[in-house]
Amino acid sequence: MSRSSGRSSPLTPYLQVAPLALIMLAMVGVPLITVVLLSFWQSDGISIYPEFTWANYAQVLTSPVTLTLFLNTLKYAALTLVATILIGFTCSYFLVFHVRNLKWQIGLFLLCTIPFWTSNVIRMVSWIPFLGREGVFNQALISAGMIDQPLDILLYSDFAVVLTYIHLFTLFMIVPIFNSMAKINPNLIEAARDAGASGWQILWTVIVPLSRTGIALGSIFVVTLVMGDFFVVRVMSGGQSASVVSAMKNQIDQLFYPEAAAMAVLLIVVVLLMVSAILRIVDIRSELAK
């Protein structure tokens, strides 16, 4: 931008980033620093003393619960990621390569967003009467004679949690994948076909590599959303499963802020590692600049 305006002062780019930088500093930077500080402080259950201690980290890192919690949360993240990528990729593929008419493309794309016109909570809670023991699905299966006993696994289970995540977060996968697929030059596919590539070869060697920016972006959204959730886990598992954040909430409720802060810092580190791993595989910045 500044390049085009020629005579602008060297300060211009700084002024341009200043508003966002200030907001990020105040709304993200300061709270983050507070959490990090808090994680090194001592507490006696109600008051917090600014005295340095490793005890919170010692407790978090030595407790076997921490590992269970992280593994459990990572399991949810992995399952959700695989499912949303499959659904997101298939939907986008259909929209981009099978729907030739631009109007239809846009229309169908908007159709994907309709469920997102209602709140997350409502979309989540509406699964409960559907999946419950006396819910619509179980009743239908029973009256169709397919089962005698209602299936308990449908609700208050890992299945219910992952299903809800997929329902809530798939759009975050569809949008970026659709975006990067739409940028693929059709000539490339023509060329591949002329060179004798089969449909699968085109998909695997042309389309997937060229959509990876979208997949990577979507993955970042989905992974961070799942890793930071506690509400879906609590409600859909009926409290039978815990995530990192739901354990953190138990600690916060009992005013054990420093332990919760140590856990939060650990979570941030893990999520940052995951995101940087994704960024290592796909150089999103250079891909987006294309």
Add this chain to the structure above:
Amino acid sequence: MTTRTSKTGVSRRDFLKTSAAGAGAAVGSGILGAPMIWAQTIKDITLNQVGPSYSVIGDICEKASADLGFKIVPQTADSTQLMAKVVNQPETIDIADLEFWAMQKIWRSGQLQPVEVNRIAKWGDITPVMKDGKNFDGSAQSMQGTTPIKVMYTGGAGDTTFAASATDFATTLPTIFNADTVGIRPDLIGRPVDSWGELFNPEFKGKTALVNIPQIGIMDAAMAMEALGELTYGDKGNMTREEIDATINRLIGLKKDGQFRAFWSTFDESVNLMAGGEVVIQSMWSPAVTAVKSRGTACVYQGLKEGYRGWGLGMGLMSHLEGIKLEAAYEYLNWYLSGWQGAFIARQGYYSSVLSTTKEQLTANEWGYWYEGKAATEDILDPYGAVMDKAGAVRDGGSFEARMGHVACWNTVMDEERYMVQRWNEFVSS
């Protein structure tokens, strides 16, 4: 009604004298000037009352504001949020409705000032289960957990410890309390249930639930384990690490076997679990049972032979209250014991600390049903006028004495709480 009006009048007149003298605002004869000053200043007073939704109720605050002439602003917060607020943002609260176990945790923060007993006209009429540590027959109450007497008194202003016996300074004014037990679906169980041990009965595999509040959930589990004779606790309200380990390990085993359908965290979750037939026996609050019943589903708040888990709460005055605002707060505290509030919450199934005034405000039918365990002679209405039990019905668990006199342990926080919460997290994530 008439007695209450005159009482309020008297206390207000007393109040005028003290405030006029205290402020030194009396001009000339004083008596003539004072009402003007009072009437003017009183309108500007606003008291923020913060507490759980079952205690801080808009209708009660509205009625009090109308009776007293100053404004009481209700704000609801879970006990856990409230504790954090009292400690971290004390200036946003004037009166905090604190559960006794929460008092055990935050009294030492020094953010509350004691309630002077001699400024509470009806202090002497408060039920002994709240202020004397005695049951109705004079026997000592269960001291397992936070028995109200343990946190009721303190040495005086600035004292951040609890006094072992009655003093002239109360930490809070006790207001409402109840005895908790399990809720059951009699239609789906089809046989009598009389022991906490039934929570762990394999017969109800996949159809039981516990409350996911660590310190309460573990106590329900402890009641069950003790009932089954698996473990006798020194003090269920203050378990040792070994007792916590034994209890949690047992719970983990049960969970792996699929005993539990869910662990609920909120009122509506517990209602839906029960009403939807997901669960047939679980820890429950009394109004949640009422809510299930009002949907036309059979549900009983089943009294059990091992006894109840008791809880209660009181109104605490924040330290920053002073002068005319503090006077107004005392006016409000006195109003609270004058009967209207007691009758209101009685219709939700809770008890209030002064029975005599509550009785005046209830009909004979209501008093018989809620407090005496008698069959209702006509339909029982909730505070908003909806029918909640039909004529002929009897309250689950019987009379006030039968329920409150049979509390086995009280909601609490343990010395080993940090360890307990950690192990509870392990249980939930297992």
